[in-house]
Amino acid sequence: MTEGSGGTIGVGMVGHAFMGAVHSHAWRSAHRFFDLPVVPHLAVLGGRDLGRTKAAAAKFGWASVQTDWRELVNSPDVQVVDICTPGDSHCEIAIAALAAGKHVLCEKPLANTVAEAEKMAAAAADASANGVRSMVAFNYRRVPAIAFARKLIEDGRIGTVRHVRAVYLQDWLSDESAPMTWRLRKDKAGSGSLGDLGAHIVDATQYLVGDLLTGVTAVTNTFVHKRPTEGGGDLDDVTVDDAALFLGRFAGGALASYEATRFALGRKNGMRVEINGSLGSLAFDFESMNELSFYDGSDGEAAGFRRILVTEPTHPYVGAWWPPGHLLGYEHTFTHEVVDFVRAIADGTDPAPSFADGLQVQRVLEAVEQSANQGSVWTDIPTGGLS
Amino acid sequence: MTEGSGGTIGVGMVGHAFMGAVHSHAWRSAHRFFDLPVVPHLAVLGGRDLGRTKAAAAKFGWASVQTDWRELVNSPDVQVVDICTPGDSHCEIAIAALAAGKHVLCEKPLANTVAEAEKMAAAAADASANGVRSMVAFNYRRVPAIAFARKLIEDGRIGTVRHVRAVYLQDWLSDESAPMTWRLRKDKAGSGSLGDLGAHIVDATQYLVGDLLTGVTAVTNTFVHKRPTEGGGDLDDVTVDDAALFLGRFAGGALASYEATRFALGRKNGMRVEINGSLGSLAFDFESMNELSFYDGSDGEAAGFRRILVTEPTHPYVGAWWPPGHLLGYEHTFTHEVVDFVRAIADGTDPAPSFADGLQVQRVLEAVEQSANQGSVWTDIPTGGLS
Amino acid sequence: MTEGSGGTIGVGMVGHAFMGAVHSHAWRSAHRFFDLPVVPHLAVLGGRDLGRTKAAAAKFGWASVQTDWRELVNSPDVQVVDICTPGDSHCEIAIAALAAGKHVLCEKPLANTVAEAEKMAAAAADASANGVRSMVAFNYRRVPAIAFARKLIEDGRIGTVRHVRAVYLQDWLSDESAPMTWRLRKDKAGSGSLGDLGAHIVDATQYLVGDLLTGVTAVTNTFVHKRPTEGGGDLDDVTVDDAALFLGRFAGGALASYEATRFALGRKNGMRVEINGSLGSLAFDFESMNELSFYDGSDGEAAGFRRILVTEPTHPYVGAWWPPGHLLGYEHTFTHEVVDFVRAIADGTDPAPSFADGLQVQRVLEAVEQSANQGSVWTDIPTGGLS
Amino acid sequence: MTEGSGGTIGVGMVGHAFMGAVHSHAWRSAHRFFDLPVVPHLAVLGGRDLGRTKAAAAKFGWASVQTDWRELVNSPDVQVVDICTPGDSHCEIAIAALAAGKHVLCEKPLANTVAEAEKMAAAAADASANGVRSMVAFNYRRVPAIAFARKLIEDGRIGTVRHVRAVYLQDWLSDESAPMTWRLRKDKAGSGSLGDLGAHIVDATQYLVGDLLTGVTAVTNTFVHKRPTEGGGDLDDVTVDDAALFLGRFAGGALASYEATRFALGRKNGMRVEINGSLGSLAFDFESMNELSFYDGSDGEAAGFRRILVTEPTHPYVGAWWPPGHLLGYEHTFTHEVVDFVRAIADGTDPAPSFADGLQVQRVLEAVEQSANQGSVWTDIPTGGLS
Missing domain, CATH: 3.40.50.720 (NAD(P)-binding Rossmann-like Domain)
Structure with a gap:
């Protein structure tokens, strides 16, 4: 047992x-x-x-x-x-x-x-x-607004997805004198903004669209190459990217654009996703994480992006918390994660995202690095079974 | 001890x-x-x-x-x-x-x-x-954005306060078939939207401005007079106000406007405060509780309401939580309340808001009810010592 | 002819x-x-x-x-x-x-x-x-967004109106050294913010709701009593209100709140109207005059205020202008006014708003002044035929 | 003469x-x-x-x-x-x-x-x-908010530019049954969204940053290949791109991202530009064309994106129009263009943007097409003198 x-x-x-x-x-x-x-x-x-x-x-x-x-x-x-x-x-x-x-x-x-x-x-x-x-x-899959967006897409409310644009914007490295951290060392972190922030938006968009990226073209950059060591004093080498931008295509034909950076001054945790479909569109910004914007093309002359406060008892996860309009915060997403994980263990089912899902994100990140290192040339992303 | x-x-x-x-x-x-x-x-x-x-x-x-x-x-x-x-x-x-x-x-x-x-x-x-x-x-005094707004006002950043406008808008009674609750019985709740919601915005604005209301003129209304009892079945009498609106003056000369209602369809927890001073202005909406809008008149041709994400470590209470841009939710305000209360107990100091502060709010609420019952006539609010 | x-x-x-x-x-x-x-x-x-x-x-x-x-x-x-x-x-x-x-x-x-x-x-x-x-x-009746809001209300999209809240916020007198103008002399302007700004929101809300105010309670204030004369030099008396706030009731039972001021620092032309009905709600801000916010209660768990860009060819007046998303400005409302007036002349019909409508607004303004001068006592507004 | x-x-x-x-x-x-x-x-x-x-x-x-x-x-x-x-x-x-x-x-x-x-x-x-x-x-250079943004950048208010992200989102082709137009024929229009929309954001960003793009990697797509002819009836071939996405680098080191599409359902004229510098950031959306968002890093704990209503008499072009807060519309930008052109003619000076500026935009568009046709490979953009 x-x-x-x-x-x-x-x-x-x-x-x-x-x-x-x-x-x-x-x-x-x-x-x-x-x-x-x-x-x-x-x-x-x-x-x-x-x-x-x-x-x-x-x-x-x-x-x-x-x-x-x-x-x-x-x-x-x-x-x-x-x-x-x-x-x-x-x-x-x-x-x-x-x-x-x-x-x-x-x-x-x-x-x-x-x-x-x-x-x-x-x-x-x-x-x-x-x-x-x-x-x-x-x-981020357990942000109620993102889980609800996934439901709207699954229910066909936006039709065929044509455009995905996702950015993850932070600014904590914008100051050139900000010190080193393990997140800036390739041997510890693997990559910089790409793995830290880009991984989130790759997973979130693949989850939302219910489809996989098949290839990318990419550009990465390190703006500041040396920073004070953690304790102050000497300068140390930044060995990861400060920013990573890439364009991609989903298997289903959607075009996608991604940007991950820690140099977007004024954007503190700006993980934003926009998805345009043939029947509707969605937009989300983690800095307003209790809200989902939804455009329903069938609303006719009264159509407009709806600012949905995803705090209703019928919304994913929300019934366990407070009355409508009483916001949830960052840590709630982890609580939801534990809930789903524990329930899956008890139910004897495999929870998502699986390690295979995590692998697929890693393949995207690797393709991004390859493309960036090879003149931005289009780079296919393998899918399917494990090698 | x-x-x-x-x-x-x-x-x-x-x-x-x-x-x-x-x-x-x-x-x-x-x-x-x-x-x-x-x-x-x-x-x-x-x-x-x-x-x-x-x-x-x-x-x-x-x-x-x-x-x-x-x-x-x-x-x-x-x-x-x-x-x-x-x-x-x-x-x-x-x-x-x-x-x-x-x-x-x-x-x-x-x-x-x-x-x-x-x-x-x-x-x-x-x-x-x-x-x-x-x-x-x-x-609500422990919402970081409100505590930070208080600090800006104390620091003189908005100058002399001239206008206060506060609303607290909910919609859970907008449906006429919503059932009874103790909150709709005068013997239990004292009043309706006035005590439940109005009390919050009276306290929050008196706290923010650092001043007391001296008088009001008011209008109240009950839109739906009978509702199904909690268990369903028979209709029962709603004996409180569904909405309360009042205008007031602060001792320092500011004009104020208040509205509390549970019939503002689409507004889930719209506790909003705007304050205009001689040097700057502030605006807050609890539905975006991690944000504070601040207009600094000294910004010249580049002046505009600043959307401050009140999630920096230097902001009140925030240092104990997450990195910038990672939002807090409704329950955090109670955690902050407990922190301040426990610290005051240990320090041997009187925490705020005191019962005397609570009494002063109650005096405002009573003046509102009196004015509403007497043709909206201007009604003074006693201040100072206990009777 | x-x-x-x-x-x-x-x-x-x-x-x-x-x-x-x-x-x-x-x-x-x-x-x-x-x-x-x-x-x-x-x-x-x-x-x-x-x-x-x-x-x-x-x-x-x-x-x-x-x-x-x-x-x-x-x-x-x-x-x-x-x-x-x-x-x-x-x-x-x-x-x-x-x-x-x-x-x-x-x-x-x-x-x-x-x-x-x-x-x-x-x-x-x-x-x-x-x-x-x-x-x-x-x-302002000829702002496409307001005309479209009127249409939605006429079509029953928001049901019975329960709440109206309207403010008209400017800040050009916030600076105490701003000079005199005819708008600050009672003999020229009749009143201050009340007639200049309050008249607009009284007319706009009566037009939108399709109903008349029956009474008000009011407070007015003059923050700055003396200002430099137009040419500079000596101080002259301000003989009008700087701000006017009032609460009212519509014949149909809706509660209403109004505020007109030129001291709301940072608000340049903040003519804002919110209307809550039993089925939906509307919100408008003249500082974003091409947009209308509309909450449709029938949208269920996907309900949220829709930001409608009122720039579609099917929207009132818009077909004569540019493609969707290409904004109109302030002066377009006057062009629309001329269009409607000239067409009415040619058609032999009486255009709206009529002088009788203007009179009714004037009666509201007068009731506001009376209430403010008499301890904010509730003051009825006569309607019906001319005296 | x-x-x-x-x-x-x-x-x-x-x-x-x-x-x-x-x-x-x-x-x-x-x-x-x-x-x-x-x-x-x-x-x-x-x-x-x-x-x-x-x-x-x-x-x-x-x-x-x-x-x-x-x-x-x-x-x-x-x-x-x-x-x-x-x-x-x-x-x-x-x-x-x-x-x-x-x-x-x-x-x-x-x-x-x-x-x-x-x-x-x-x-x-x-x-x-x-x-x-x-x-x-x-x-679009003559939108007051964009001209004012240019001034802030020239004045050094945002420091060194690190990130540019620009999209131009429309949705009028999202409906697959929308008919043909000359804008969908390569022989007439040259390209699709690229030349129509992409040209605007390339010029606007080069103007704002005061720098030129040196290379790009690109992806283009045509979602709908056949559409009804203008008069109805038979289907005709769409011979241009429906969407064009590209990444670029500025000579000064800034990274840039661009997207032009007519398939972003719900976005009517969403020409949006964001620029992050070492000292501040800017954001603009043509759907709110009278506003400029400006983040001033020197605002300390009170920093936040300022929503500047670019309607003050000191703002570019605005003094000729209405009081603060009274919006301008789409056609005003052309009026400003005529004003600047006529004044340059009379003054005997060369107005901007010159044909050489237009040529430089054209070179970017051509590089985008080349990259998209060659596996998104990085493609340099020639600058300098005419060939």
Whole structure:
């Protein structure tokens, strides 16, 4: 069996920085708002530094700590492993956890390379056959407005999709004196804005359209090549892209445009998606994440983009929260993620997005890098089975 | 001493409906994000029906239950009493709790009448002299955007205030077949939209401007006089206002306009405030609660209302949460309320808004009702000491 | 017959300031975009100062000038008299023109007092019996978005109207050193923001709702009592209101709120109207005058305020202009006014808004002043026949 | 000398469809609002069909007609030739007009090919040496908000430009049954959305940034290959692109993204530009053409995108029009164009955008087509002198 004793399920989480904080909140809170078949137990928090891990465990509410992730993965108290580390360690931890029969929730991007992602997807497929579940944490699928947009598209409300335009705009590197972070080191992060931000909009648009990108042409750029090291002092090399722009085509014929950057001054978390179909259109901006814009071509002379406040009890996930017009925030998306993951585990079904979905995003990112490195030449994206 | 043992403070909460759910979340979560001098312990949940109270306690995370609020108030496990009941019981519970030496957080409006509110404010003043704290739960003061707006006004960024316009627009009664609730019964709720919604915008504007209303002229209306009883079936009398509109003057000379209604179809939680000063202006809409609009008259030909995303670490309360552009939601305002209340208790200071502030709001509401009942004649609002 | 020779109709306009400039444009341009039964001929421009009037005539394209408005009114070249003077001269000029058998277009407000407005309405009624037409220039009825909103209401799309909230916010007096103008002298302008701005929102809302206000309670204020005279130097007395706020009830039961001010810093021409009905809602802001917001309650879970760009060929007046999405501006409303007026003259029908409509607005303004002067007491507005 | 007799300048315009209507308005109206050194005289209207040209001349106010554009160009009544025909005839007419010593205003795109554009630019350079002026009609430079944005950038308010993103979204071809038009025939229009819409955003962004694109990678698409002929009935071939997307780099290092389409359902004239610099950012949407969004990084914790209503008398072109907050529309941009062109003629200076600027846009369009036809490979854009 996959659950812990007494109607609970033990969680072991590796990493306790930004993602660790928000995942902890989700594991703590999900059953307070949603009816869950089993209640998550925050069993073990993993981190490299004992002191800092203990402090984080106390703050976030974890029952114990571990500095060796292999011990955490193999702990009998742990039925679910939640990976919140930088991308360079995802592959090793996830495959070990799956091998140990533990369900795995892995932060995005799934891995730093397609090769790693393929191994992970293969391991996840094997594990699934044994009832072990895995999911990649593209939390934006759990924004109620995005889930509702997906429903409108599935219901045919916008017809055939012709245009997709997605940007993810931040500005925290716009200041040239902003210091280094692991997110600017290729060996840790795999890529820069591309994997951090671009991965989100690739997954979100493929999810929304219900279709896959087949090829891209791309341009990337690093605006600032040296930055002060984290502690101040010397300059260190930025080894990733600051911005990545690419155009693509979906299998179904839609044209798509993407931009990911941390240099869009004034845009704090501007993950925006617009989709134009033959019958209607949709628009979303994460800076107004409780709203969805929907144009229904059948509204005739009274047609206009509807600003839908996605806070009604009938909207996805919203019934568990507050009355209409009372907004949800960023962390709610992670709570929803935990809810769906726990339910899938209990139901014995594979949750989405799967590691295979995460692999497919990785293939897009790799094609973007290839195109950018080869004069922007059109670069096909392989789909289908694992290599 | 006012704290519980072991660095915790015991909380007893009366009521477990909508407000009870959101207050529970705040008590559970405050110390996970903020550094608190003492950690709230969810000791006792009070409710009239044992079975439903037990279910709520399990869901919300309370250690025990009580069906007699007097037992809860006097429990040695309880150092703080949180009152989440309809307005008709606020006075009795609060006064008993203060008399028992318990700190009191009371939902708004403070009471159903000025007479009750005066008793409560007097009791709170007495208790304060003994180190017992009390606060009325006007949570909108803890929206970061509103707290930031207050700071801009205090800093003189908009100069002398000339105009205040505030509306609180909902639409859940717009459907004539929507059923009865205690909120539509005068004996329970005191008033309708006036006390439920109007109280919020009166408190928020008096807080923002840093000044008090001195008089009003008002109009109220009940659009639908009979509604199906809660369980369906027979019709029952609506005995409160469906909408209340009033104009007022602040002591400092500003003109003000207010509207509270549950019949503004399409407006889900449209608590909007605009303030025009001699140097600048501000605008806020709770449906976009992470944003503040600010017009700085000194911007010259490049002046325009600035859409400030109030999600920077330097903004009030925000440093405890997520990076810029990652939104907060409705329940965060209650978490902030708990943080400020617990800190005041530990610091030995009186938190705001006080019961005296709550009384002053009640005086405005009563003046509105008087004016509406007397041909809208201008009605002065008493200020100053307790009667 | 009422037309001039050769398929033209002679126009004589009195006044050549702001309103004169925009009316001139309308008279010049209407037949260039719309098919008119007769073409306006800009025959005579009237002004008190010969030199300035000649200069204006040359600039605006008038064939001749007159410094005596009685000569203009009686000129055989003039079939239409367009009154663009301050309110204190409207009554005398309009009555003389109607007596001379000339069609009259009169700027708003119709007059400075109800007594004058009644005389004008009576004269217009008499003239109409003789085929002489008159119209008051509430140009905002000719904003395509407002005309389209009226259509939606007439078609029942928002059901029974429950709430009307209208503000007209400007800021050109916010600076205390802004100089005097005739608009701040009671003997010239009749009132301040009330007649200048309030008149527009009273007319627009009565037109949109298709109903009349029956009573009001009001507050007015003058923030700055002395200002530099037009030429600079000495201070002069401001003898009108700087702001006027009032609440009202429509005959059909709707509650209404109004605010007119020139002290809302940052709002340049913020004429905003919101209307909530039992089936839908509408919102409009003149600062985005090509847009109408419409909430259709029947849209279910996909309901939201639709931002309708009122630039489609099927929208009122728009077919004469540009393709969808190509905006119209302020002066187009006057062109539409001329088009409707000329067509009514040719068709032998009475155009709207009539002088009787203008009188009814004047009655509202007078009730507002009475209420404000009498402790905001509720003040009924007479309707029905002329006294 | 270049002017006509009596302080007027004679204009001959070829073409009287959409562009002809709006240009006629501009020629008629410019001197009514602006002080011009010479007054345009609408001397000759050229069109292929005598009857339709006469009707248009009567409607638009032209003194005479010509069915042979060579006669028009050589008419002694004509000092300015305004070319409003489809792109395939621009080159021949413009070169003939310049050869005849006539100033030329030519609609955009300048030509259908780079080869033609080069001939035109060479002819314009020669003519300029003889005091004959020419300008290409990129009217969006004369939107006050865009001209003001240019000023802010010139003044250094946004620092070094890093990102440009521009889209031009329309939806009039979204309906697959929409009929053919010359704009869908390559021989007439040169290209589809690329030349019609893309040309505008290429020119506008190069103008705003004050820099040139150096290369692009592109994707184009035709969604609907056959449409009913204009008169109905048979299907005809669409021979141009329905959508064109491209990425580019500016000489100064900025990354740029472009999309032009007529299939973005719900977007009527969504010409949007966003520019992010090191100190500030700008955003503009033609559907709200009186507004400019400006983020000033120096605003600190009170920073936010300012919604500047570009209607102040100090803003470009606005002083000639109405008070603040009174909007301008689409046709005003053409009026401003005429004003600047006439003033340049009178001043003896070369107006912008020049034919050389138009040629440079054409080179970008050609590079886009080349890249799209060659697997999106990066394609350099030649700059500098004429070949």
